[in-house]
Amino acid sequence: xxxxxxxxxxxxxxxxxxxxxxxxxxxxxxxxxxxxxxxxxxxxxxxxxxxxxxxxxxxxxxxxxxxxxxxxxxxxxxxxxxxxxxxxxxxxxxxxxxxxxxxxxxxxxxxxxxxxxxxxxxxxxxxxxxxxxxxxxxxxxxxxxxxxxxxxxxxxxxxxxxxxxxxxxxxxxxxxxxxxxxxxxxxxxxxxxxxxxxxxxxxxxxxxxxxxxxxxxxxxxxxxxxxxxxxxxxxxxxxxxxxxxxxxxxxxxxxxxxxxxxxxxxxxxxxxxxxxxxxxxxxxxxxxxxxxxxxxxxxxxxxxxxxxxxxxxxxxxxxxxxxxxxxxxxxxxxxxxxxxxxxxxxxxxxxxxxxxxxxxxxxxxxxxxxxxxxxxxxxxxxxxxxxxxxxxxxxxxxxxxxxxxxxxxxxxxxxxxxxxxxxxxxxxxxxxxxxxxxxxxxxxxxxxxxxxxxxxxxxxxxxxxxxxxxxxxxxxxxxxxxxxxxxxxxxxxxxxxxxxxxxxxxxxxxxxxxxxxxxxxxxxxxxxxxxxxxxxxxxxxxxxxxxxxxxxxxxxxxxxxxxxxxxxxxxxxxxxxxxxxxxx
Amino acid sequence: xxxxxxxxxxxxxxxxxxxxxxxxxxxxxxxxxxxxxxxxxxxxxxxxxxxxxxxxxxxxxxxxxxxxxxxxxxxxxxxxxxxxxxxxxxxxxxxxxxxxxxxxxxxxxxxxxxxxxxxxxxxxxxxxxxxxxxxxxxxxxxxxxxxxxxxxxxxxxxxxxxxxxxxxxxxxxxxxxxxxxxxxxxxxxxxxxxxx
Ligand SMILES: Cc1ncc(C[n+]2csc(CCOP(=O)(O)OP(=O)(O)O)c2C)c(N)n1
Ligand SMILES: [Mg+2]
Numbered sequence: 135x136x137x138x139x140x141x142x143x144x145x146x147x148x149x150x151x152x153x154x155x156x157x158x159x160x161x162x163x164x165x166x167x168x169x170x171x172x173x174x175x176x177x178x179x180x181x182x183x184x185x186x187x188x189x190x191x192x193x194x195x196x197x198x199x200x201x202x203x204x205x206x207x208x209x210x211x212x213x214x215x216x217x218x219x220x221x222x223x224x225x226x227x228x229x230x231x232x233x234x235x236x237x238x239x240x241x242x243x244x245x246x247x248x249x250x251x252x253x254x255x256x257x258x259x260x261x262x263x264x265x266x267x268x269x270x271x272x273x274x275x276x277x278x279x280x281x282x283x284x285x286x287x288x289x290x291x292x293x294x295x296x297x298x299x300x301x302x303x304x305x306x307x308x309x310x311x312x313x314x315x316x317x318x319x320x321x322x323x324x325x326x327x328x329x330x331x332x333x334x335x336x337x338x339x340x341x342x343x344x345x346x347x348x349x350x351x352x353x354x355x356x357x358x359x360x361x362x363x364x365x366x367x368x369x370x371x372x373x374x375x376x377x378x379x380x381x382x383x384x385x386x387x388x389x390x391x392x393x394x395x396x397x398x399x400x401x402x403x404x405x406x407x408x409x410x411x412x413x414x415x416x417x418x419x420x421x422x423x424x425x426x427x428x429x430x431x432x433x434x435x436x437x438x439x440x441x442x443x444x445x446x447x448x449x450x451x452x453x454x455x456x457x458x459x460x461x462x463x464x465x466x467x468x469x470x471x472x473x474x475x476x477x478x479x480x481x482x483x484x485x486x487x488x489x490x491x492x493x494x495x496x497x498x499x500x501x502x503x504x505x506x507x508x509x510x511x512x513x514x515x516x517x518x519x520x521x522x523x524x525x526x527x528x529x530x531x532x533x534x535x536x537x538x539x540x541x542x543x544x545x546x547x548x549x550x551x552x553x554x555x556x557x558x559x560x561x562x563x564x565x566x567x568x569x570x571x572x573x574x575x576x577x578x579x580x581x582x583x584x585x586x587x588x589x590x591x592x593x594x595x596x597x598x599x600x601x602x603x604x605x606x607x608x609x610x611x612x613x614x615x616x617x618x619x620x621x622x623x624x625x626x627x628x629x630x631x632x633x634x635x636x637x638x639x640x641x642x643x644x645x646x647x648x649x650x651x652x653x654x655x656x657x658x659x660x661x662x663x664x665x666x667x668x669x670x671x672x673x674x675x676x677x678x679x680x681x682x683x684x685x686x687x688x689x690x691x692x693x694x695x696x697x698x699x700x701x702x703x704x705x706x707x708x709x710x711x712x713x714x715x716x717x718x
Numbered sequence: 719x720x721x722x723x724x725x726x727x728x729x730x731x732x733x734x735x736x737x738x739x740x741x742x743x744x745x746x747x748x749x750x751x752x753x754x755x756x757x758x759x760x761x762x763x764x765x766x767x768x769x770x771x772x773x774x775x776x777x778x779x780x781x782x783x784x785x786x787x788x789x790x791x792x793x794x795x796x797x798x799x800x801x802x803x804x805x806x807x808x809x810x811x812x813x814x815x816x817x818x819x820x821x822x823x824x825x826x827x828x829x830x831x832x833x834x835x836x837x838x839x840x841x842x843x844x845x846x847x848x849x850x851x852x853x854x855x856x857x858x859x860x861x862x863x864x865x866x867x868x869x870x871x872x873x874x875x876x877x878x879x880x881x882x883x884x885x886x887x888x889x890x891x892x893x894x895x896x897x898x899x900x901x902x903x904x905x906x907x908x909x910x911x912x913x914x
Pocket of ligand 2: 609
């Protein structure tokens with residue numbers, strides 16, 4: 135089983151042994167031995183990105199859409215620092231990712247050598263864990279442990295820094311089994327007393343809500359199935375965070391839409407007024423809770439999370455259950471059924487009547503226009519024309535992202551890739567490439583803002599090089615729209631630096647990239663333009679000129695409670711006071 | 719299950735907490751962290767405290783099990799009960815952390831610190847410093863005709879008191895180790911490994 139190999143060979147062998155089929159990377163001096171080994175084999179496909187940040191987001195897209203970890207290979211110094219944003223993004227959104235970086239040879243570490251950076255130091259706070267491997271014998275086991283750490287417990291990015299001499303030196307490869315215990319085994323099974331407490335709350339709830347998040351998706355398809363089972367069997371309404379969209383189907387009977395700052399009125403009101411809240415794989419993020427001392431004041435709260443540090447971090451809960459979502463949901467369902475599968479059906483029906491009242495507010499309604507494309511209309515049409523496709527959607531960050539979350543509907547997990555925790559503009563283009571590489575036959579759309587899109591647009595060349603027919607749906611308002619909205623609502627309409635006065639001709643740009651592009655500005659032409667984008671067999675940029683001053687509603691202003699939502703332009707005057715302006 | 723015993727409502731760690739943070743009770747806790755003695759582990763622990771805005775009142779670290787590659791980090795920290803729970807949960811989440819124990823709540827324990835205290839003086843001050851040293855059971859580990867270095871061990875407040883008494887007698891400077899702590903009695907903490 136043990137074999138003598140060079141460090142570079144160990145890297146490639148270990149990746150193969152982990153079942154890796156794709157690596158996103160960019161070469162440089164400190165990783166040349168590994169690139170040499172990649173050249174000599176055909177099992178692992180290397181995707182050459184155009185910027186290391188692109189490699190990380192592509193790996194995130196790959197990971198999020200497949201459930202497998204994404205793998206990144208970059209050089210030392212600038213290669214590693216360019217990857218920092220994507221690692222931080224993956225950390226905040228709990229995306230499993232393995233980043234391999236080259237490092238200057240061990241005997242030069244600490245000398246400010248060419249392209250030396252303290253990579254493990256820089257990335258310590260933005261990885262789940264990282265390692266500097268100084269001994270070739272340790273390399274294989276470290277890589278296998280890295281996969282274990284990245285994918286178990288709460289998933290996240292890990293980094294292995296490999297000095298060039300370690301890549302050249304010959305050492306022993308021990309295979310995938312640990313040679314000594316790894317001491318990292320997060321709890322997956324929930325405490326049975328806590329599960330019984332949750333079951334009792336399910337039985338007693340009169341105004342229940344299931345508040346679900348990205349943890350359901352991370353837990354795997356079984357978790358989504360169990361969530362659907364729970365919702366169907368109990369009749370409880372379901373809402374989700376941005377990260378959890380698709381775990382419960384948007385077409386499902388119990389679906390209230392997304393919650394939080396730009397969530398639906400019915401979801402937020404139900405969160406505020408519920409008597410039992412079951413949080414499944416979400417973490418009470420500030421985008422979700424709004425003002426926390428007024429957060430769901432009358433509810434008893436159950437929190438299912440694999441990460442103990444998420445429990446009682448911002449909101450005190452009554453029943454914490456540490457464990458894997460699928461594992462815990464399955465135990466809850468079993469225990470609840472064993473006791474007769476009881477619910478307060480009559481009260482829950484009244485609760486639904488109340489929810490229907492909130493729904494009747496039609497909080498996502500907007501003023502249509504016959505002359506300009508309203509962003510909401512653009513997404514409604516995109517939804518109508520693509521919903522029957524085998525579709526994956528990525529986004530950038532801004533208003534378009536929130537509208538996409540509101541107006542596109544996901545019936546399956548792993549179909550929605552967005553930067554939630556870090557809010558990284560520039561995520562979408564490379565993420566869409568990563569998704570398309572993993573799903574060559576699928577329809578992959580990046581719903582983008584023009585400003586975000588420009589941040590990583592060079593990855594269009596990666597799409598062209600690998601024939602990845604990604605569709606870039608740019609909702610062009612010539613504005614940093616989300617910034618402009620906040621300036622309008624919070625800073626006296628002083629639009630400081632939120633207007634992109636100079637923008638490229640996106641159609642010509644598409645051609646320059648070797649892709650195809652079109653522009654659309656008349657609502658009457660929109661369907662044809664989308665059809666043209668879908669029909670094109672290759673990467674496509676649709677420059678969709680939308681209303682420049684539209685605001686994204688509903689909105690819970692900073693520092694306000696769920697039941698203080700703004701529903702539209704009329705309700706915004708003086709709605710946000712100065713104590714809210716300090717918040718983000 | 720509700721061993722966490724937190725009071726209802728929000729913690730002070732949210733952007734949207736509009737309550738007065740000073741209204742909350744701050745407690746001092748001694749936390750023992752058993753870690754795999756791998757490179758960078760101390761930086762990881764310290765980075766966690768600074769990155770998340772937790773306090774470190776004192777920190778000591780040394781290898782306690784050479785064969786098992788285990789080190790013990792003793793952190794004295796202070797915060798509201800919610801923050802203390804977060805600190806423990808965040809420490810527990812670090813990959814090389816084997817175990818986290820809050821000695822302040824888990825078990826009766828002894829807490830000791832060592833200080834080296836240099837005092838310079840002649841005549842009556844010198845005699846008085848020596849007399850105080852005896853009262854506090856401090857050892858003299860270095861001496862010249864015009865100075866002493868005292869070695870004193872004890873709970874931190876005993877050392878504080880001694881240092882204050884030395885100040886008017888010619889205190890030059892102080893080196894303190896920070897707190898080391900261990901449970902009383904024959905037992906080990908639950909799950910505790912190594913030569914604890
Ligand atoms: C890398 C990065 N820089 C800055 C921001 C702050 N920010 C959030 S949204 C936004 C504007 C995004 O503009 P655009 O991509 O055009 O989207 P729109 O809001 O107009 O739909 C900015 C600057 C960010 N999220 N990420
Ligand atoms: Mg824009």
